[in-house]
Amino acid sequence: MAAGYSAISSYSRVEIMHLVQQQPQRPIAELVEATGLHPNTVREHLQRLIDAGYVVAETERRTTRGRPRVLYTAATGEEQASSPIAAQRVQDAARRGDLLRRVYPSGEEENLAPDALHQLDALVEDLGGAGFDPLIDETALTVDLTPCPHATTADHRGTLCRVHIGLMDGVLAQAGGPLRVDGIAASCDPAQCVVQLSLQPSASSLTRSGRE
Template sequence: MARTSYSAISSYSRVEILHLLQVSPGRTIQDLCEHTGLHANTVREHLQRLADGGYIVTEREHRTTRGRPRVFYSAATGADDASSPIARRKAMDAARRGDLLRRVLPPTDASALEDDAVHQLDALVEDLEAAGFDPIVDERELTVDLSPCAHADMDPAQRGILCSVHVGLMQSVLAEARGPLQVDGLAPSCDPTTCVVHLAR
């Protein structure tokens, strides 16, 4: 299967916006325009795509005076104050499908993972597959192999931001699925086509 970037961040402009929201939550459209150089309508369109994917959340300003309240945008992290209903629903649906699949498939060498951790992996794998990746999960070693990286030929500065955004998205998916696993980081490699994500309890 050909590997592509997350469909919601298939443009580098959306990658840049999501990176800004991951690093510094609670940004306005005007703030994002100033940091990216994009027109407000373009930023709004990108934010809508990210919201539809469950990757960002919004909070409306509470005003006590007249005037339109500002809207603040943040990356969805799965925390109580930054949980996306769309991402939560996707995680629950993935767990349900995973449970159905495990009922009909013959048992394999079961890992020592508990149900909520298995459900986290269900959500993570579905999210990565929907984005065009073909993840290979090792439940015993707690790794997710995404090699070869489709972005290995990008400018190193842009690739670094993209990797950071992908790690943040994976952590968010695991958090929304509510279990013990979290992203521990990327395995170091001198080969830019190699991408192995380490998980930890």
């Protein structure tokens, strides 16, 4: 597979990630049945996804006899699906982003509130670590990932796109702020990939200019 999220550089992990994004609290047995992979292989893939901060594991609470299962859920940033690994990464990204803005000030007032800027810091670091070179337009709220490294993977491209969008939205949610992923802009060129973000309607989603 071409360059992309290193944790899902194999399609087997992409498939597993897609399954846990579709339905939370998946046990190993369900993932084995859905993928046809050996249980130990599924466990290895899940551990890679957990280490990347994309999946969280929890032990099943049972009221009957029997060994509790481990259940796997996509890290969405919500209370029950928050990854401590991802949380630490977004905090580190925010600190580095603030430092860069102090050292290299743009000379213009930022359009976005600090929490939204910290979300973009986390997203840029996550995408950069995955081999992408994202171009952020803070005014248009777009993330340009052109050229798409998966443009030639026609057989699995739809699943890859959905998984990547879910991961990006999870990073934004984990960072805690008003930005969310709206989707990918339509294009006739399969190599073009521009992700559209949106500000959620809340008090924290206002830009500084909007509050003036």
